[in-house]
Amino acid sequence: MRNRVTLADVAKIAGVNPGTVSRSLNPQTENQVNKETVRKIRKIAKELGYTPNTVARGLRTRKSLTIGVVIPDLTNPIFPPLVRGVDSYLLPRGYSALIVNSDGNVDTELVLINSLMERQVDGLIIATGHGGDEMLKDFHTRGVYAVMVNRESPGVPYPTVTGDDGAGISAAIEHLAALGHTEYIHLAGPSDSSTSKIRAHTFTIECKRLGLNGKIIKTTAYSIEAGQTAMDKFLDHKPSPFTAIVAGNDLLALGAYHSLRTHGLNCPDDVSVIGFNNMPFTNDFQPPMTTVNVPHFDMGVEAARLLLSQFEDEESAPVKVTLPVSLIIRESTALKK
Amino acid sequence: MRNRVTLADVAKIAGVNPGTVSRSLNPQTENQVNKETVRKIRKIAKELGYTPNTVARGLRTRKSLTIGVVIPDLTNPIFPPLVRGVDSYLLPRGYSALIVNSDGNVDTELVLINSLMERQVDGLIIATGHGGDEMLKDFHTRGVYAVMVNRESPGVPYPTVTGDDGAGISAAIEHLAALGHTEYIHLAGPSDSSTSKIRAHTFTIECKRLGLNGKIIKTTAYSIEAGQTAMDKFLDHKPSPFTAIVAGNDLLALGAYHSLRTHGLNCPDDVSVIGFNNMPFTNDFQPPMTTVNVPHFDMGVEAARLLLSQFEDEESAPVKVTLPVSLIIRESTALKK
């Protein structure tokens, strides 16, 4: 990282002022400079291997061309596609994404966001589902640009991108109902997450609407272990019979797989299970998992798009974008026996 | 991102020079300033909500406290743990990681690395397995700090962190041999990747050593599809019988699962399969996959550590760190019938 060529170096060789070099190299301003001069400077810059110093430029222009992306945990397989979606929109536009993992902790999230702001990110994409609404309102009044993904926060005046959680749960229940199931369990994600709330809420509504028996089991996290633990605890209590599980996400569904297995129950013969997200590998589980596909890549793209559009239209309304989801029927659901 | 408080703002309120504020706030230099003054300035800075501008600081100090991490594809499940390992070492030390995906394309990789350097990253962690050795030598002579992860490049004078590929393949073959298998297939990853070469090479050596029949099938990528396609093509050709597959990684092994299934072969009854990496969810496949565990998180940590250590000892030898791997025996391997 030593001996880098600077604008001044190019200027000296070309025998012109650094300002002229700057203008020549910037497509926006090159028309202010004589065509011949531009050609010469471009040539010299290339020969010298000049590359702009983004840091210095950012200081002057007050733009870092960097976006902070806040997610709970990169090892949750729904986030890599989302991040790549973000990237796919940002990169061609000269932006980079700085990714941080909050591990579901509101305090670390605040620390991380502050460090992102010290790094002068131009905006934030926030994909952590939990709390921190006050913090976000505060950011908004301070003029911080942001977009929320995969979370709803009614009070927060930022654009939001989500999958259609309600429609997903409805489709899941309708599918199970068509198979003849009447006794349902909803393995709900942690209740501080907005997606958990919506999914659980829709579950209740739909059960009522279709005249089904629905029971909600709460978990402590969106993880295999949390799903298994909650389900174990439930099954150990000799519950009233049920034949269908609608899980808050695929990891919880997978936890349910494990629990059912250790309790001698077969999926789908004894119990049908539906996941949520259609994360990678759900098709390779045993049995292949029926789940709700959520377009995480597209959500990332959309979030990035909404964020960058804020930079242009100063006063943009806090749009809500809901992307369509679809039920992927595989082999974890079957006719009620 | 507006109206940020600057050093000068704090200085004005405190009635001192910006330099004094800078020195007061930096633990390294605060002893140059009167204790009482430090206390006062610290207090005012806190009241005003001053946060340093990392960009400006980076311009002056020529350190961005940012590390570029180059991986093939974040959606390959081995990389999130690696990235988190990197992060876990960097974050407490004030560094951030800027992650880019090359998608296995050497040209995009070059473009991305250049953009990382324009952003003045202090160093690179490179986890892409393929080619580009000339580029890397060039970087080295230009004084770019870097560490290679998950790839061996004998000619490249950078520290390297890898799993013990050879030992992993040996353990896999010994396990299969102990189960009575004598006819082997190695589903090898793309041959421009260094890990592919080592794994394939060890496979050949070990087969010879143990008097086994080994055949290598090449694939075009480390993906489920590539594994399935290669295996399909092979099986369609009515090959000489075999009972064991050692796959180049878990994704290829999963591709083999699919192919075997569509060809009416059962794993493990007809064919035993071993993967490589022990990526997330391998335990939930059908059958649960026997595979070689590779400590990706630790590899990330180690890579970050080696990189930062270069910043201190100016002339560090290109260390090679090999982390131990272990065979995880599950249900995709069985006694030869």
Added chain:
DNA sequence: TTGGATTATGCAATCGATTGCAGAATAGTC
């Protein structure tokens, strides 16, 4: 009390690029 050391702070340059302003050079018009 004086001189030398020490401490504390200010001054100003610097990092590398951008950009408003001004002035020089050239072109264009009547």
Added chain:
DNA sequence: GACTATTCTGCAATCGATTGCATAATCCAA
């Protein structure tokens, strides 16, 4: 040929923090 308009380039300030150097202030010892 004089005058305005246009084009081109240089100058210098600026972004925000850091840091070598200088100087003022204080201290201590003889």
